[in-house]
Amino acid sequence: MQHSKEPTRISNAVIKRLPRYRRYLNELRKKGVEKISSNELSRMIGYTASQIRQDLNNFGGFGQQGYGYNVGELHKEISNILGLDKNYKMVIVGAGNLGQAIANYTYYYKSGFIVDGIFEINPRLVGIKINDIDVMDYEDMVSYIEENDIDIGIICTSKENAQEVADRLSFAGVNGIWNFAPVDLEVPSHISVENVHLSDSLHFLAYHMSKSE
Amino acid sequence: MQHSKEPTRISNAVIKRLPRYRRYLNELRKKGVEKISSNELSRMIGYTASQIRQDLNNFGGFGQQGYGYNVGELHKEISNILGLDKNYKMVIVGAGNLGQAIANYTYYYKSGFIVDGIFEINPRLVGIKINDIDVMDYEDMVSYIEENDIDIGIICTSKENAQEVADRLSFAGVNGIWNFAPVDLEVPSHISVENVHLSDSLHFLAYHMSKSE
């Protein structure tokens, strides 16, 4: 009860649920729904009402007793908590299939994640454009990141090159790394890493498929 | 102590760690390392030795007291547990950027996941090949899946179409769905769904970036 807000560290289990809350709230908002109770949300999302209230109260009391939560307001609060009230400048490293796919995949633009450039070693690809984004020489990456205040590096290289790329991104000063290479990276503690391990995901699916037969 | 093995359900927390164990064991194997202790593994992977032993003992005693674990053997055991001792036939639904990327991304081939076909509504794309895989008419998907014993459907459509696709895949008889659309699907309980929610992943990264400043 002393001091300001957010005294305790919030667990990742809670944070992982926030984007999902946000997605449902966004759908409700688009449908013109103004108000929602934890019970109604529970029925939609599948988490218990108790958990929803518990989760939200980690960040403050967004609801109103006897009424529920205001959909638009809660959506905005969660967006803010997630850090979506600003834009993020990103570069992709590796212009292979995966890098190209991510350059072309514009879904996340809406929430302020902008791909600013693509870096590649293969000289054949340097100079072309993908989805109107320049493919540049990997050797020029560090200076580019420094000069353009890039926030996030997206690693789309082979697993053999991924650590070297992570080192260079860290040195250049990104704050976050979105890693698609199937390897765990070592980076300075002030840099955040989020892994998308597609093969792990597929193996997890395989497990459940082979069990349910 | 009665009955056969695996009496209790294994938690997803455990299963999620298995692909990671497997990756490290594979690297060790390639380096020619034959034997590893839970303590050495712990130092590499970052889980506690206790947790590693606990995890592995959910499936049986793969180690030898006073010695440790045989790398090759353990790798194989984990592969089997995950269901990687067979091949999986997959179809991609949606030949947009993401679908094309996945068709081109051949990383998971190595572990027996084979893309057999791509289905698309847009008639302009029907008939072309992507990475030597036929793009076929979405209308023909159900019969194709039935005739070719497809195991997994990969959903790369918009979120608006994803549920309809999931319904059709379920009807056609796939056992698993790998869902890249940013929406949670409803499917019969015997079908396994694994979500890759790229925007959620990016939002999770954004949270940690904005907190560590």
Add this chain to the structure above:
DNA sequence: TAGATTGTTAATCGATTAACAATC
């Protein structure tokens, strides 16, 4: 045999759920 390391039980920690008083 002595040393090492597993397999497994017990203790701890953390996350989820239940309950209910506060309050709109």
Add this chain to the structure above:
DNA sequence: TAGATTGTTAATCGATTAACAATC
């Protein structure tokens, strides 16, 4: 006011870690 629903504390459940006996 009565009814509804939150915010929050307490109870439960499950997962992780510690400890150690079993055993190679």
